[in-house]
Amino acid sequence: MKILYKVDKSDVEKQEKSFAVPFEVPEVTFPGVTAEEISSWRAALATASNILGYVVKEISTSEAKLVDEIAVDTFKKLNDLAPSGNEGLVGVESRLRILEKLLSCNELDSVQIIGIVGMGGIGKTTLADCLYGRMRGQFDGSCFLTNIRENSGRSGLESLLQKLLSTLLNDRDLEIGAPGYAHERFERRLKSKRLLIVLDDVNDEKQIRYLMGHCKWYQGGSRVIITTRDSKLIETIKGRKYVLPKLNDREALKLFSLNAFNGSCPSKEFKSLTNMVLDYAKGHPLALKVLGSDLCERDNLYWEAKLDRLKSISHGDIYEVLETSYEELNFVQRNVFLDIACFFRSEKVDYVRSVLNGHGVDVSSVIEDLIDKCLITLSNNRIEMHDMLQTMGKEISLKAETITISDFRWLSQYGIHSKWYIRLWDSAIS
Structure with missing residues (x-):
C-alpha cells in the first residue's frame, strides 16, 4: 500500500x-x-x-490520528488476505459479520459493551475468540480473560484483575494495589489507548463490575465483549445483547458430517440415523461435534444403541457443560426447572403457572429467570427446552429421588400420568 x-x-x-x-x-x-x-x-x-x-x-485531523487510521485500515486489508483460521467452525462467519456490525455501528466515540448470550456449549467462547483474533489489531491494547466463572473461584478475582490490567497496559510488573481503586489509579493510562476486552463465561454481575470498572475510565472507541448464559447480566449493565442462535439444519448437517464422516455426506445406510442425531442435537454445536466424533467409523448397530441410550442418559461430556447451568440456580429455580423437565415441557405457560403457584411458588418470576439463563424458551405460549436439558433434568431427579407420595397425589390431581412420571414414581417407591 x-x-x-x-x-x-x-x-x-x-x-x-x-x-x-x-x-x-x-x-x-x-x-x-x-x-x-x-x-x-x-x-x-x-x-x-x-x-x-x-x-x-x-488533513483535517492530527497526523497521529491519520497514522492510526491508516494502520487500522492496513490491518483490515491484511486480515482479509490472511487465512481465516475458522475451518471446521461451521456458521461462525455469518455470526461474526453480525457482531462486527454491532460493534462498529453508532457511538463510535463511546465505550460499547456487547453481550454474547446462549446456553452452555452453543459456541459463545469460540465466537468471541474468533472475533477477538480478527479485531485485536485494530486496538492499542487487548485482553481475553477466559473462563471467568471457574477461574474466579479457583484463583480469585484479584488475580484476574491483575492479569487484565497488566495485559492491557503492557506492563508485566504492574502492581494494582487495592483492587477497589485500581482502575481509578490507572485511569490516565487506560484512557490513552483504545482497548478491546473480552470477559468470557461471566455468571455474576460482581465479576463485571470488579474487572471492568466504569466506562468512564476507558477511551472512547474501546469495546468490551462478554460471554454469558444469563442475559439479565447484560441488561443490568446496559450493554447490547446478541443471543447466539443454534445452527440451522444445513449448518448442523455440515458440522456433524465433518466429525462423523470426515466431511463426506452420510451414506444411504446412515441417512436416517443421521437425521435422528440431528433431531436430538437440535443445532447445538457441542452435541453435534461430540456425538459425531463418538459415532465416527462405527457401524449402524452402535449408532442405534447410542441413540437409544441418549433418550434417557446424557452423553458425559455434554452433561458436564450443561450441569453447571443447573448448579448455579437457587433452590426454587432448581425445583421449577426439574418440574418442567419431568412434567411440564410443551405445556401452556398459564397452566404451569396455575399448577405451581397453587403449590406455594410464585413461578412467574422463576420462569423469567430460567428464560434469561437460556434453560427454557417460550414458543406459542408453551414452555419448551432442549432435549439434552430435559434429559439432564430427568437424570438429576432420579438421582435425587425427588418424587414422593405427596408429590404423586398432588400431581395426579392435575391429570399428570405420563410414562416418564410412572418411571419416576416406580423409582421413588421401589
Whole structure:
C-alpha cells in the first residue's frame, strides 16, 4: 500500500518537481550506478504511483490520528488476505459479520459493551475468540480473560484483575494495589489507548463490575465483549445483547458430517440415523461435534444403541457443560426447572403457572429467570427446552429421588400420568 503525503501522484509517476531533482545529474546523485539501474528506478516509481493507497494533500485531523487510521485500515486489508483460521467452525462467519456490525455501528466515540448470550456449549467462547483474533489489531491494547466463572473461584478475582490490567497496559510488573481503586489509579493510562476486552463465561454481575470498572475510565472507541448464559447480566449493565442462535439444519448437517464422516455426506445406510442425531442435537454445536466424533467409523448397530441410550442418559461430556447451568440456580429455580423437565415441557405457560403457584411458588418470576439463563424458551405460549436439558433434568431427579407420595397425589390431581412420571414414581417407591 502506498501513501502519498502532500505529494501529487503525477509528480511521482513522471518524476517531476521535487522527484525530478535526483535524476537531473544522476552521475552525481547516484555515483557508480548504471543507466539501466536508474531507468529501472524510474519505472518502479511510475508503477508505485499507480498502486492503490492513500493520497493525502491536506488533513483535517492530527497526523497521529491519520497514522492510526491508516494502520487500522492496513490491518483490515491484511486480515482479509490472511487465512481465516475458522475451518471446521461451521456458521461462525455469518455470526461474526453480525457482531462486527454491532460493534462498529453508532457511538463510535463511546465505550460499547456487547453481550454474547446462549446456553452452555452453543459456541459463545469460540465466537468471541474468533472475533477477538480478527479485531485485536485494530486496538492499542487487548485482553481475553477466559473462563471467568471457574477461574474466579479457583484463583480469585484479584488475580484476574491483575492479569487484565497488566495485559492491557503492557506492563508485566504492574502492581494494582487495592483492587477497589485500581482502575481509578490507572485511569490516565487506560484512557490513552483504545482497548478491546473480552470477559468470557461471566455468571455474576460482581465479576463485571470488579474487572471492568466504569466506562468512564476507558477511551472512547474501546469495546468490551462478554460471554454469558444469563442475559439479565447484560441488561443490568446496559450493554447490547446478541443471543447466539443454534445452527440451522444445513449448518448442523455440515458440522456433524465433518466429525462423523470426515466431511463426506452420510451414506444411504446412515441417512436416517443421521437425521435422528440431528433431531436430538437440535443445532447445538457441542452435541453435534461430540456425538459425531463418538459415532465416527462405527457401524449402524452402535449408532442405534447410542441413540437409544441418549433418550434417557446424557452423553458425559455434554452433561458436564450443561450441569453447571443447573448448579448455579437457587433452590426454587432448581425445583421449577426439574418440574418442567419431568412434567411440564410443551405445556401452556398459564397452566404451569396455575399448577405451581397453587403449590406455594410464585413461578412467574422463576420462569423469567430460567428464560434469561437460556434453560427454557417460550414458543406459542408453551414452555419448551432442549432435549439434552430435559434429559439432564430427568437424570438429576432420579438421582435425587425427588418424587414422593405427596408429590404423586398432588400431581395426579392435575391429570399428570405420563410414562416418564410412572418411571419416576416406580423409582421413588421401589
